[in-house]
Amino acid sequence: MIKIEQLSKIYGQGDDQVVALEPLDQQINAGEFVSIIGPSGCGKSTLLRLIASLEDPTSGSVTLETANLKRPVGFVFQDAVLLPWKTVAENIRFPLDTTGVSRKQANEKVAELVELVGLKGFEKSLPKQLSGGMRQRAAIARALADDPPILLMDEPFSAVDLLTRETLNDELSRIWQKTGKTILLVTHSVEEAAYLGSRVMVMSPRPGRLKATYDVDLAQPRGEQTKRDPKFLDLVSELRTLMREMTS
Incomplete structure (x- = not known):
C-alpha cells in the first residue's frame, strides 16, 4: 500500500x-x-x-x-481543526461537497459515519458545543468521508x-x-x-x-x-x- x-x-x-x-x-x-x-x-x-x-x-x-x-489519504491532526461555523454533519460532509457527490449520497455517507464514530444525536451541534474527544471523533469521520x-x-x-x-x-x-x-x-x-x-x-x-x-x-x-x-x-x-x- x-x-x-x-x-x-x-x-x-x-x-x-x-x-x-x-x-x-x-x-x-x-x-x-x-x-x-x-x-x-x-x-x-x-x-x-x-x-x-x-x-x-x-x-x-x-x-x-x-x-x-x-x-x-485522510489526515487527522493533533487538533481537530473543525470549521467552527459548521455543524458536525456539515464538517463531515465538507470533503464530499467539493467532489460532485449528490446531496443525497453525501447525507447518507454522513449518517453512516456519524454512527461509526459514535456521534449520533450530535449532528447539528457546533464544534464549540462538543468535548475535545467528540471533536476528534468528528475529525476522524471527516477524514473518512470520501473513503x-x-x-x-x-x-x-x-x-x-x-x-x-x-x-x-x-x-x-x-x-x-x-x-x-x-x-x-x-x-x-x-x-x-x-x-x-x-x-x-x-x-x-x-x-x-x-x-x-x-x-x-x-x-x-x-x-x-x-x-x-x-x-x-x-x-x-x-x-x-x-x-x-x-x-x-
Whole structure:
C-alpha cells in the first residue's frame, strides 16, 4: 500500500540546516495499523506529512498503491481543526461537497459515519458545543468521508484526558477492524502504540532514523484483557527500555 524508498527531509541550509529524517526504506502493507513512536523531533510527523504530500522530500520517494485515487489519504491532526461555523454533519460532509457527490449520497455517507464514530444525536451541534474527544471523533469521520484507503493520524488524542483517550483508542481499534483501512498513527504513548498497532516503528532521536520495528502478536479485538496479557506487558516494557536508552 505504501512504499518508502530512501526518503529523507532536510530543512534549512548551511549552519541552519536541520536533518529531520535520514534516508528511510519501509513498506506498509494494505490493512496494517502501524504505530510510530520516538523522542520529540525525531521526524515522526515529518514522515506522515511526506506520505500525505503536504511536504516535498529532499530525496527519495513515497509510492501509494491506491489505484490513482484523487484523494488516497485522510489526515487527522493533533487538533481537530473543525470549521467552527459548521455543524458536525456539515464538517463531515465538507470533503464530499467539493467532489460532485449528490446531496443525497453525501447525507447518507454522513449518517453512516456519524454512527461509526459514535456521534449520533450530535449532528447539528457546533464544534464549540462538543468535548475535545467528540471533536476528534468528528475529525476522524471527516477524514473518512470520501473513503480514502489510508488514514494518517498525528497524535490525535494527546490533548484529551486519560479516560477519554482510552475510550477513543477502543473506538479507533473498532473502526480499523470494521473498515480495513491502512492506518499510521504517530503517538508519544508507548502503551497506545502497543495497544493499537499491528506493528510498531521506533524512530531514533534527530536525525530521525528507523531504530527498530516490532510485530504485535496480540489477539483482536483488543480490550481490557489485552492490557493484562503478558505479551502486551512485555512489549510495553521493551519499548520503554528502548526509549529510555535513546534519550539517556
